[in-house]
Amino acid sequence: MAFTKIIHRISNTEYRIPNIEYRISNTAHRIPNSQHQPTRIKMAEEKLPTRAENFAEWYNQLVLKSELADYAPVKGCMVVRPYGWALWENITAALDKRFKETGHVNAAFPMLIPMSFFEKEKEHVEGFAPELAVVTHGGGSELEEPLAVRPTSETIIGHMYSKWIKSWRDLPVLINQWGSVLRWEMRTKLFLRTAEFYWQEGHTAHADKDEALEEMYRMLDVYTDFAVNEAALPVLKGYKSETERFAGAQITTSIEGMMQDKRALQSATSHYFGTNFAKAFEIQFLNKSNALQFAETTSWGLSTRIVGAIVMTHGDDQGLVLPPRLAPIQVVIVPIFKNDDEKSKVMEVAERVFAELKAAGMRVKVDDRDNVSSGFKFNDWEMRGVPVRLEVGPKDVEKGSVALARRDKPGREGKSFVSQAGLASTVSGLLVEIQDALLKRATDFRDANIHDPKSYDELKKVLENGWAFSWWCESKECEAKVKEDTKATTRNIPLDQPEGHGTCVVCGKPAKKKVYFAKAY
């Protein structure tokens, strides 16, 4: 990228900032006595490639055109745009509520970590060394000790916990942090893998193993509950294999989702560290018997990657399809008119409907742009995944009706005409229906694409276009062979296993556990 081009890009960005007026109606459709301009939204142009044509390109263009995110001038970094951030805020709100309900508190730890901290836990340093970004200079001179930009915070938090934890009375410590981390990545993709990403990382310390394990499972359940009930993502929870485990963990659990291209996406993780980090950072306390003891620690995280999961699970060839519970805008009202006379009548109804839905707690927006046609607006809001579109035209004013279009069923099938009377309950009912329909559709798709191959040859065939749920002897050799032959990896081993045992689909030896194999992001 030439220097002049960068300048252009930067200055263009600056130029457009005042023009981007993204607002959700929770803040109000019109703010009286404020000097804000009429709502202006950058238009989503052109059509997307279809998912069948080119899934990767469909995803890239969709994320850009729906204005979830844009590329930053630094390779591998993304800018989360207001619409994408509004979605993320709804995600964080739903999770944060659950964290608080399970007894956690939020705090903030520094972004810069002394390099020496990473060397204290052997596996941790081996796992993260290749992805570290390191600060070597500050204030114009070279630093005595280089500082790593955090790729995750186990080390710095371990250091602080050793200062804070002295007695069994100090435990448990249940802290969560919302922030971003940086991992140097070779190949990046918006939301799914960027150098810097936003996330939440919980770090807890406990007096004994059972309590720490309970915490790990509890948070995995929190993620599952969030994914299923808020994001409508039918995730599968289980244990990671030794090779797929977090660097430094004794047990790693995850939730895994199936995208529409049938690749797996790890959507959140929850780890049990035993006393690994406690020993590395000397997190010790006096127990009730006055004996010095190492604490048991856990960590668990969910990142902006979940936005990618939502896009790739629910999106269609028209654009995003957002689950109503997380959608920044749940209902968009499109007024339709030919002249000023019609406009005033239509707008009166539109504003009244807006107020009713808003009062009923829905996130609503009136699209009163007058420089684009209504047909354009339909496509535009479909691109952005708004669950319900409500059209108000002159005919509706006469008949006391509105047109309702549900995003999960494009075209005529999803469109109906309903009375203005009782509209708030009609629409809120429809939002619930859409939420349920998205979960059901994704669950059916997932179940239809998980297979149970009877032989290794069949396994290889199945993994070309789906997942396998197979008996596995848990050896690294068999896992590596599958990866070598098919590029698929073990995703996780379900917590709840079927009865009995079988034979490993790879080597034929006795196997106690069934595992999901899939190609993963």
Add this chain to the structure above:
RNA sequence: CGGGGUGUGGCGCAGUUGGCAGCGCACCGCGUUUGGGACGCGGGGGUCGUGGGUUCAAAUCCCUCCACCCCGACCA
């Protein structure tokens, strides 16, 4: 780091005997439009990735460097 490719207005591109740098979209203004991606007229915007060379003359020919994209080894 290996293999392949591309650099020309914001985006996508055209530009061969070397001779005034163009088109579509987007953007700005005015008017007509608006129930599934409207149209007309008028505008603004580019040291052709960088540095050098050849030439009366370079986006175009030669060399240097740089950046980005795609494919392989690491990863929430």
